Amino acid sequence: MCEDNHGGLGRRALFVTGAAAALTLGSVSFASAADGNQGDRDQESRTVRGTLPPGSPDFVYVPVEVPAGVREIKVAYTYDRPSVPAGTTGNALDIGIFDDRGTELGGRGFRGWSGGARTEFFIRADEATPGYIPGPVREGTWHIALGPYTVAPQGLSYEITITLTYGEPGEAARPVYPPDRARGRGRAWYRGDCHLHSWYSDGRRTPAEIGALARAAGLDFINSSEHNTHAAHAHWSDVAGDDLLVMLGEEVTTRNGHVVALGTDPGTFVDWRYRARDNRFGRFARQIRRAGGLVVPAHPHATCVGCNWKFGFGEADAVEVWNGPYTPDDEVALADWDSMLVASVRDGRDWIPAMGSSDAHRDPDPVGRPQTVVLADDLTRRAIQEGIRAGRSYVAESAKVELSFRASGARGEHAGIGERLRVDRDTPVTVRLEVTGAPRCTVRFVTDQGVLHTSAPLPVSGSGVVEWRTTPSYAAYVRAEVRHEAAAGPVPGVLAAFTNPIFLGRQ
Known part of the structure; x- marks a missing residue:
């Protein structure tokens, strides 16, 4: 085993790659298999060490010069986790790899990312x-x-062994993807959960386990959304079935927020290496x-x-207004979304529909809590997406909650x-809102104009009908919320369900 020391960043040049600032260190080299310098060994290893200071890019x-004749590359890493005062961030170091096609933003070189979920990984042609991503x-x-x-104030010292x-x-397998329809x-x-994590990123469940939980939760569709990798796409075909549509996507996890790519074509990778100030997000949204x-x-x-x-x-x-168990940040997201609705009717602009998903990672995270319930022409990727995009949906805490929400005029x-x-x-x-399961x-x-009508509590059966009368001049839109009993005072109870709006008037 050979060793190298990258030292600190002070002696290295900082490169701005057209996205977030990045640093490229000195190369790690191996003997060429062709010249026989590796002797009779089947394996070679190199270990490199370095320290990243606070404010690192x-x-x-870390470039690795890979010779010909390599069957597998394996990377293991560790880093120190010093104690820090309360309120001070400690060390957290993510890891991934790009192949010989390079690290260009949005390029073809991406071969995998595990963030901080794993301490080692390998890649070969068949697995x-x-x-x-398997491959040569x-x-x-x-x-x-x-x-x-x-990065902690003390810096982040790391060690990588390649x-x-x-x-x-080995022989590469042809990927098989789930069908576009059920x-x-x-x-x-149709009920679905569009934000889920398996062991293909930082989750702890297999796709098969997630599929079983989705069926038990009464779901009709789900979306694969691993952090910064599409590696799971080829592992969902056995989970999908006539009763469960599996869409493919990614949770694009940047340093300035996360976005779910919902229902992309199989094998689509979306880069995440940029911040808001880099003005790159529009490119990847397109x-x-x-x-x-x-x-x-x-x-x-x-x-x-x-x-x-x-x-x-x-x-x-x-x-995504509601993410997992309902918490104060969901309440803030709901209020912010409602403000966007107000702005859309005031300015005559298009509005943005709301969704809810579980973001489930591991036990005991429940799959399908909450879930988005979509009115769609059929159980296909395109139909579900069209329903979501049109806002023909509501969000419920479980399959027990069903809503029927309509507005009618005097002439039918x-x-x-x-x-x-x-x-x-x-x-x-x-x-008129009809409710069951609440x-x-x-x-x-x-x-x-705000909350204009609040009903008496629904009966213990959880079923009821609530009606209210208004005019378009008084309310440009109406949406419904179903809330549990409040814990204290004027603070509203947590959501059991909420709808996208019905707009009133000729525009």
Whole structure:
């Protein structure tokens, strides 16, 4: 085993790659198999060490010169985790790899990312660690990508060991992807969870386990959304079935927020190596749509480092307002989304529909809590996406909660969720919500003027009908919230369900 020492960053040049700032260190070299310098060994290893100071660039690349004749590349790494005072960030170092095709932003060189979920990984032609892409280990310059997510005041010292195994490559398997459709019920309400993590990123469940939990939760569709990798795409075909549509995507996890690429073409990789100030997000939002997907900012007000959404909503097809168990940051996201609805009717602009997903990673995270319930023409990728994009959906805490929400005019005109009731501004309008599965919950009708009607608690059976009358001149839209009993005072209870709006008036 040979050793090298990268030292600190002070002696290295900083390169701006057209995205987030990045640093490229000195190369790690191996003997060529062709010249026989590796002797009779089947493997060779190199270990490199270095220290990253606070304020390090977002990405640090370690070039590895890979000779011909390599069957497998394996990388293992460790880094120190010193004690820090309360309120001070400690060390967190992510890792991934790019192959001989390079590290260009949005290029073809990406071969995998595990963030901080794994301490080692391997790649060979026939197999790879979850989160990484199988394929040949070609001769050329590969790059280990380090992502210093947070760095303690003491700095972040790391050690990386690269091991090459020589020999004939295994036979690469052709990927098999899940179908774009399942056996639907025609035009109907379909339930889904579009933000889930398996062991192909930082989750702990297999795709098969997630599929079983999705079926148990009463779901009709799910979306694969691993952090910064499409490695799971080829591992969902056995999970999909006539009763479960599996769409493919990615959670694009940048340093300035996360976005779910929902229902992209199989094998689509979306790069994440940029910040809001780099003005690159629009390029990758367009890539998501070219690949047949939807752009859905995730948990926009989450409090974890790098989770708060800072790219704006100009590229969003929908927004994830409710993420996992209902918490104060979801309440903030709901209020922020409602403000965007107000702005859209005030300015005559398009509106952004809301969604909810579980973001489940591991036990005991429940799959399908919450879930988005979509009115779609069939159980296909395109139909579900069209329903989401049109806002023909509501969000419920579980399959037990069912809503029917409509607005009607005096002459029989009617509209449902995501639609517009086209009547004159002074026409009386009746808003009607039918609820099941929400015992003792309270219904609120929310408009561009705020909460204008609150019902008495529903009976213990959880079923009830709530009606309210208004006019388009008084309410430009109406949406419904179903809330559990409040814990204290004027603070509203947590959501059991909420709808996208029905718009009132001729526009």
